[in-house]
Amino acid sequence: MAKILMKGNEAIGEGAVRAGCRYFFGYPITPQSELPHYLAKRLPEVGGLYLQAESEVASINMVFGAAGAGARVMTSSSGPGISLMQEGISYLAGAELPCVIVNMIRGGPGLGNIAPAQSDYFQATRGGGHGDYRVLVLAPSSVQEIIDLMQDAFDLADKYRNPVMLAGDGVLGQMMEPVILDDEIKPPSLPEKSWAATGRMGRDRKNLINSLYIVPENCEIHNLELGRKYAAMEESEQRWEDYHTEGAEMVLVAFGTAARVCKAVVDMFREEGRPVGLLRPITLWPFPWKRVSALADSVRCFLTVEMNMGQMVEDIRLAVNGKRPVRFYGRVGGMLPVARDVYREALKILDGGAD
């Protein structure tokens, strides 16, 4: 076990290599360019292939091709580039192809800026492309967790034959933190992909990778099957971290970088003996509504803290279902919430009866 200091973007690359990813297609954009930079050097070392495509549209369609051939494959970008990829993501979901898409979110809308944000929550969790589909979204909040979640990202993509998105932000991508890496890199163990288009191999039928169901009856069956798959993901894959939620009168809800800030806020309250806790969603979709719903039976109120104008707050309100007040605090445009400000906001709600 080696403990080294590593940048978030590089950790995504190393985590992907260790998870058996051997193909990367992408196009540079700040604040995630260290990731393709890292993989350009790293993938050839393990017999993989790195290719800088001519655009994000090309990248995601190269991912489609590699995934269709059964490869562990990844692309990455930030807001504007992820928007360009949405058509391809919809096709990947429609054709039930496993892949990992990384979005290191920056300030938007439009060109916005290159500072950290969480304003692509809707796009990630609602499916930014057309049609009825879902993408499983993982939201790490430290560099170590990035490494750990990359393995899960690829495994879940294969398990459900579905795109998985890793949603970070500029801070997570740019920061360096200590990470513990196994000395030994295990050879990737990939599940058998009997559906992959790798040649007929004596079978009586061709494998076809396709999202076209021209007959409405067939397309309905396809959508219902996809729906059952998404329901199974919602049932089995909700992930979260509880931080001092036991006996809490107020629970903060935050993910990624905002959750790091909120942990400091919880510590400030706990030092004063006030029961405030944090629920940190690790899967943004499926949203951990089971846990939120259970907490709604015991807490007085929720405060969601996001680096956007209020997106995840809608999922919390759905899960709370009117049982408790759900308040929102956000910083936007690439600004980070400050612990002292969040503390003040929470105190106002707790003491002022603003809930």
Added chain:
Amino acid sequence: MFEAILIAGFGGQGVLSTGQLLAYAGMVEGKHVAWIPSYGPEMRGGTANCGVTISSRPISSPVVSEPTVLIVMNRPSLEKFQNSVVKGGIIFVNSSLIDLRASRNDVRVFYVPANEMAEELGSGKVANNIILGALIELTGVVSPGAVEKSLQEVLPPHHHKTIPLNLKALETGAKLVRNGQKT
């Protein structure tokens, strides 16, 4: 313990790698550390900075907006960041390149002619480590031993021959503080 250190200067002065060295040393000592660079539409010869947080507790935001210690290697950085330092904090000014006095009177300010002192040791490139040595001596944020160990890890092997010079620079900075040199 908690220190949020902001290191700022021209691109090319080594402010990012100095920050990495400090963060690495904190990690070697088992502390919580985070390092984050300024990133943006920077230009060659423009300013660069990084924030290093070293703490006995998990680090919330790695962004250093209210430094407890500020190291400024050039004049624009002093002008830009001196007001962000917390009351009672510390500012190290590279007086070789900065002909301005800090305007704060509620912080401790150390003026170190780092480039000249580094040249005397044999290379202007170790100017950062003279100030880093002073910082470590003054705050005890990490031990000199941890920095020495980290130099092996942070410097690429073909630069390991510069380790003795870097150590000399760190010790020279530490001596400044021990001898009570201030303003």
